[in-house]
Amino acid sequence: MQETRVHNDDVLHDILARVDTFFDGLFAPLARWLPELEQQLRAHLHEGPITGSQLVALIEPGAHAILDGTERPLYGAGFCASEAVVTTGNPLAWWQGSERSLLASSTFGPGQASIDLGRLEWYRVPERTGERHVAGPFVDYLCSNEITITSALPLIVDGTFWGVVCADVLVHSLESEMSADLASAENVTLVNASGRVVISTDPDYETGDRYAGARAEGGVASLGEDVRMVSSKRYPFALVVPA
Secondary structure (H helix, E strand, C coil): CCCCCCCCHHHHHHHHHHHHHHHHHHHHHHHHHHHHHHHHHHHHCCCCCEEHHHHHHHHHHHHHHHHHCCCCCCCEEEEEECCCCEEECCCEEEEECCCCEECCCHHHCCHHHCCCHHHCHHHHHHHHHCCCEEEEEEECCCCCCCEEEEEEEEEEECCEEEEEEEEEEEHHHHHHHCHHHHCCCCCCEEEECCCEEEEECCCCCCCCCECCCCECCCEHHHCCCCEEEEECCCCCEEEEEEC
C-alpha cells in the first residue's frame, strides 16, 4: 500500500491560494470588459435586438483583447447574448484556439443539431444568480472537444439579463500552470463543489472522476472524516487529501 504524505494546512492553503490567483487573473479582464460592452450594446440596441452577425462585429475587438491581453493560457473567449440582445442568428460570439478563430458551427441550426445554450451551466447559473460562476471540468463538445473550465460573468443592465462574458481554460493548461506547486504534493486533489476531480497528484484519480465519498446531492460537503480539506472562499474549489 502506498504511503500517504500528510501535508499541513499551510501547504494546502498555499496551493489553493495559487488556484485563486489563477482564476482572479481570468475574471479581472472579463470584469474590465463589462462596462465597455454595456456601453456598446446600449448604443446598438436603441432600435431593438440585433442579429448574430451584428453581435460578432461588435464583440470581436473585446474578445481578442481578452485573449491577447492576459498571461493566462486561455483557449477561448467571447460573449453569449440573451434574447434581449439577439433574436436572429447565433447568440454566441466566440473566438478560440491559437489562431483566434471565430466559432462557426451548425449546432445553432434547427432540428436535432441545435443546442439550447440557456441550459448550459456557464450560462444558466449566472443568469439565475446574477453572480460570476466557474463551470467545469466538463468535455466541451460545443467549442474545444476537450476537458474545459469556463469562467463566466453576467451582464445585467437595468435589471435585465443581457448575457454572459466568458473565458475558457483547458484543464491540461491549468495543470501545467500548477505543476510547480503540485510537484511535491502527494495524493492532493483539487475538486469542484460537486466533488468532481479537476486535477490530482493521487494516482487513484483522474480529471472528471467523482472523489470517493462525494455524493451527487451533497458534493464536496458530503466528504467525511476520512479526508482533510481546505476550501476556497472565492471559487467553487477545494483541495482534498486523505487524512
